[in-house]
Amino acid sequence: MKFLILLYKEVVQFLRNRGLLIFAVYAFTLDIYLAATGIDLTLKNASFYAQDFDNSYTSRELLSKFPEPYFHFKGYLLSDKSVEDVLLKDRAVGVIRIPFNFEKRLKKGDRTEVAVIVNGAEVSASYLFSAYATQIIYNFITGQFFKPPVEVVPRIYFNQNASSKLFMAYSELLTVITLFLLLLPAAAVVLEKERGNVEMLTVSPLPNIVFMVAKSVAMGLIVLLFTAFALFFTVEKVVAVPFRGNELDFLLLTLLYVFTASGLSMFIASLSENMLQVSQLTILLLIPILYLSGNWTPIEAMPKLLQWLSVLSPLKYYIDGALAIAIKGVPLKELTSDILALTLQGGALFALGNYFMVRRI
Amino acid sequence: MFRVKRVFSIVKKEIRELLRDKISLITVLAVPLSMMLVFGYGLKLEIKHVPLGVLDYDNSYFSREILSKLISNGEYFYVKRYFSSEKELDRALTFGEVRGALLFPFNFEKDFKKGQGRFQLLIDGTFPYRAEVIKSYVNAVVSLENLNLMEKKGLKLPVSVKPRYWFNESLNQDYVVAVGTLAVVLAIAPAVFSALLIVKEKESGSIYNVYVSSIGKFEYLLGKLLTGFLVSSFNLAVLFVLLFFLFQVPLKGSFLLLILSSLLFISVSTAFGLLLSVFFTSQAAAFIGTVILTVVPSILYTGYLTPVSSMGKGALLTAHLIPTFYYMRLLKNIYFKASPFKYLFPDLLTLMAFFFVLFSLNYLFFKKRER
16 A cells, blocks of 8 residues: 555656656657658668769660669769769769760770769768669669579568668667666656655655665556557557557566666666766666667677677667567567566566665665 | 856856766766767677578579678678578578578579579568668679679670769778767767756755845856856867777868867757756756757757758758757768868858857746746
């Protein structure tokens, strides 16, 4: 009963903090929407110009082979000066330069060269642009002479058009969940410290541990509710990407993660005396957790040391499991290794975090 | 009456408070540093050591030849496991044991001898960018192999394609990522620090001392702004040391302009954090608001990871409302392109305008009495 009253107090306190509520709603709706529709590392709509000195049937034919929505043809350039200009002003990712007498030389079998000039100050696009453009030009020219003896037929599983929306929607949702789980319980505890309420608590008949657990559980519940809302509304309706698995599985996995992350939050709370410390420690923990999860850099591409350390990031197991449920439609009961890792980590962190917290009061 | 002395007493108080609070001091210095190190160093967009599965129904000389061509480089792919059935292969792809798979059908070699051999490349599409890169690697290897095979038959392609990278000749993406990360870090860290500067006094109640003291609004806000600015300038110096000595990004443009635009941008992001501090009455709200409002927009709308020229009209319009967009452009222009000053001038001016607007809003909304 006491526990329930405490739980109720925390939830009400959260709901009355209008600023926090506004940002929570924003984070679980608009923020996810923006990230899902905005961040696309694959080549989309890559603007390019052509510097076509040949201006022949073949050269125009070649330029027509750059397909939308990967490429976006912006027009022709005449001088080298204007090539420099569009690249300096970031108006294009690249320029295709076709030399004089391209068609004639091609027909005679004389050597000629097509240049792909790429804006190297871009990150993902510059590599993919030059790779695709080179491929397209080779395929076009090869097609004029012979049928390629070997052909590869690529098929992308789970996400046929390699749409970034699907991945980004879930990835941003998981990031937002982590941010709120790290911050909310710690903030709730440290606020009491700052106000001097903690002294009252230590003399109250309530054991300290009950008080701490109530805070984690209340904040975990709130985040879980927001997650459900974001899943059913933002992700499935607004961003409108398919969800292949079972929603309940997803939420159960989130519940496990709630324990892990709020355990970490209690560590933050036990170290901090004021909100400045909480805020900075939250970021300090969030960054390695995000990075080591393999969300941005594939774990197999990391340096060896970091690959070993990635075992420590709880987000790694959560992302693994959550994406498997959402994108691949794997049922929860088949994700035993992720569940096991999360349970072990969650149990240990939650117990230790709360223990430290109580010790520090 | 404006008194410089009052401004400095605020700065002095804040700095002293920070120096006495060891954990805060350490973390405030560590946050930008760790962000820069983790993302500047760790954000590798090149895809390496992709674990592949192989299902070779043909099991012929030629299928093994193609496979060896794909993994001969050793850097991009390695064979994690050979499979004997498609069901097993599907399972391995589903559970992430392999990220891609090659499937050579029966008669692959025979078909090749007849004219064209086809094989399948199956890729886990969970991470779309990785899937695209894997596809492009395999395509490139196959194209090369085709050219080699034709050459053996005496057919030589008369055209060569030459990719050339401007501004960053060796296409060292680490440089671009490191410089971009600087912009993102400077959008987040100063704002987060200053977001608590005023609201903490509201929550603890010490703001009443300010309400009843003789200090003016302008002096108070300027003092807080200067505090944020000073702390972040120190961090900026550390970040520059990292960029120059650890990441060793070559600077093509003017060092003076680099410093100037960075200091200007710190002021903008400090003023932004301060504004949230003026608005909200809870530190938790001010903090989480700052994080959410700075992180995603400054990654999304600035050309950090995706090119500005690929943005749609709406996104481009939004981008112009975000100061990081201008700073990112300035940084890339100065670092990689050594652009002439006339290209930089408008962006510098815009950042200045942002600063004045944000600070004016601070002044407008901060009330020296309880609301």
